[in-house]
Amino acid sequence: MADWMNAVREVDGEVFDLIRQEEKRQHKTIRLIASENYASQAVLEATASVFTNKYAEGYAGKRYYLGQEAVDKLETLAIDRAKALFGADHVNVQPYSGSPANLEMYYALCDLGDTILGMGLPSGGHLTHGWKVNFSGRYYNAVSYGVDPDSERIDMEEVRKLAHEHKPKVLLCGASAYPRTIDFAAFREIADEVGAYMVADMAHISGLVAGGAHPTPIPHADVVTSTTHKTLRGPRGGIILCKDDHAKAIDRAVFPACQGGPHLNIIAALAVALSEALKPDFKTYAADVVENAKAMAEAFQERGYRLVTGGTDNHLLLLDLTPKDIGGKPAAEAMEAAGIVANANSIPFDKRKPFDPSGVRIGTAAVTTRGMGPSEMKAIVDWTDRAVENAGDDAALAAIRAEVDEFCNGFPVPYTF
Ligand code: DSN
Secondary structure, eight states, X not given: OGGGGHHHHHHOHHXXXXXXXXXXXXXXXXXXXXXXXXXXHHHHHHHTSGGGGOOOOEETXXXXXXXXXXXXXXXXXXXXXHXXXXXXXXXXXXXXXXXXXXXXXXXXXXXXXXXXXXXXGGGTOOGGGTOTTSHHHHSSEEEEEOXXXXXXXXXXXXXXXXXXXXXXXXXXEOOSSOOSOOOHHHHHHHHHHHTOEEEEEOTTTHHHXXXXXXXXXXXXOSEEEEESSSTTOOOSOEEEEEOXXXXXXXXXXXXXXXXXXXXXXXXXXXXXXXXXXXSHHHHHHHHHHXXXXXXXXXXXXXXXXXXXXXXXXXXXXXXXXXXXXXOHHHHHHHHHHTTEEOEEEOOTTOSSOTTSXXXXXXXXXXXXXXXXXXXXXXXXXXXXXXXXXXXXOHHHHHHHHHXXXXXXXXXXXSSOO
């Protein structure tokens, strides 16, 4: 990477040094933040392309400015690839990221004050699914469903009960910290019973859906939103897929209602990422992400850790540190000192505060991209366990860090470093 950053080095040494520092960090640590990944060199190069210089308000064939010969072809290519990958009727590739995509989805489907029903943040949902400090909780009448206290899985009967009681305009499924398969057909059934639009936010799992490692929401949902940089392994951005019936409303919601000019460099990089995801080896990648998560779950359980829901079906696990007598935050800090980066996370019915929660969320998308497999997952669990057990012992954590550093050298990042 740094090789083609020569101009940055010349013009702005400070930023160059920070880029270099971050490159090293990403190379020298085991990255387990469930929403992160490593984009390929091709995706990174397209992100840095001259498309960043162009304005293109509107859509292909209908723009407000001239000079769109390449732009129109690019956006159409990205849309066609997304349609082919996910089997969607209609795709908008302009959302700046996942939160704007959800804003645009609500704008297209709801009026201010309408009722929306989504998964609560404390149970694993996202801020934009109706949480009170977010626009979605402020401008809509947001009602939340949670998980069953015993199984810690989404309780479809509770969803049904709340849907019948509140008659939402939008019934939203999808999560940021839920380790189990989402039953999209069941959500569709409930939405139909109450006349709601069914929306799936597949941000976390879109790469698994693309690779066939998680059931797809596309046939069931009116609208599907996603980020493009998590398991899908593209640039940081957003995407909305929908049935033809909603195409006009979604496109108008993105532009001119909520956004201005699209970020064409990101759309170029997304087109590249989609072409990568259409290749057969992406299916292997998606299956490996899930296999690695299962291997980690097993290894944690062998060491006496409690996993929320007792395991995983997707790319993430949620550890409950309560039985280990340590909070999620000090545990995650000890892990980071040992070179293993994850995030502290609330668990369902958490007795601790959101900024000092009981859990740690762990994802396998990034380590799988580096070519690590089940035996490496066991080694990572071993280091994580040692780090948690030795929280506060700087010398012990530094010793683990040295082992992790050496280990990382054996698994190159997918770009020239
Ligand atoms: N921040 C993302 C995550 O970590 O899940 C969601 O937007």
